[in-house]
Amino acid sequence: ETGVTQSPTHLIKTRGQQVTLRCSSQSGHNTVSWYQQALGQGPQFIFQYYREEENGRGNFPPRFSGLQFPNYSSELNVNALELDDSALYLCASSFSVDGSGGSQYFGPGTRLLVL
Amino acid sequence: QKEVEQDPGPLSVPEGAIVSLNCTYSNSAFQYFMWYRQYSRKGPELLMYTYSSGNKEDGRFTAQVDKSSKYISLFIRDSQPSDSATYLCAMALFSGGYNKLIFGAGTRLAVHP
Helix, strand or coil: CCCCEEECCEEEECCCCCEEEEEECCCCCCEEEEEEECCCCCCEEEEEEECCEEEEECCCCCCEEEEECCCCCEEEEECCCCHHHCEEEEEEEECCCCCCCCCCEECCCEEEEEC | CCCEEECCCCEEEECCCCEEEEEEECCCCCCEEEEEEECCCCCCEEEEEECCCEEEEECCEEEEEECCCCEEEEEECCCCHHHCEEEEEEEEEEECCEEEEEECCCEEEEEEC
């Protein structure tokens, strides 16, 4: 069974640029969620994708957007990068959208630094 | 007030000690309760997942949930240096057609030989 994978592992961008992060969900999982983890903090929910549509969003502006593909993999796009976007971005997949099938399993994350 | 409160530590214990980690929460609608372990610069790793009040044991780990007090705990028996990590409690809420996890800030644990 393959776990959640993310790419790239590290990324350095400058303020105002755009970035795309990628995630492959664990085998058999149809729901993907994205989280942002600032240094010394717990992860914060960005949004969730199910059946290729965004079905829930946390307190993040529209410049954070995403996609889910038919094979359940996903992308997170961030436009107009700001210094505060520097963080570890985590992708998590789960077996069911309501959580009844078990918890969310996380990938290793992409560390983004905005200069 | 944060929905999930967790003491950030750090907590330093000798090898072999029993470790107790705790979180409190304010939202009685939370349905599932989890503990994740996160090593430095890595993604969170699921340790325990439960949905009812009571105890759940897995090897050296015991998760305890008290819904009436809105309090969850993780106990680690016979702690090892390899247990040194940040421990995150998380609560799951399924509402509006999606399921999100709300995390505590994490407790840093150091187990010294």
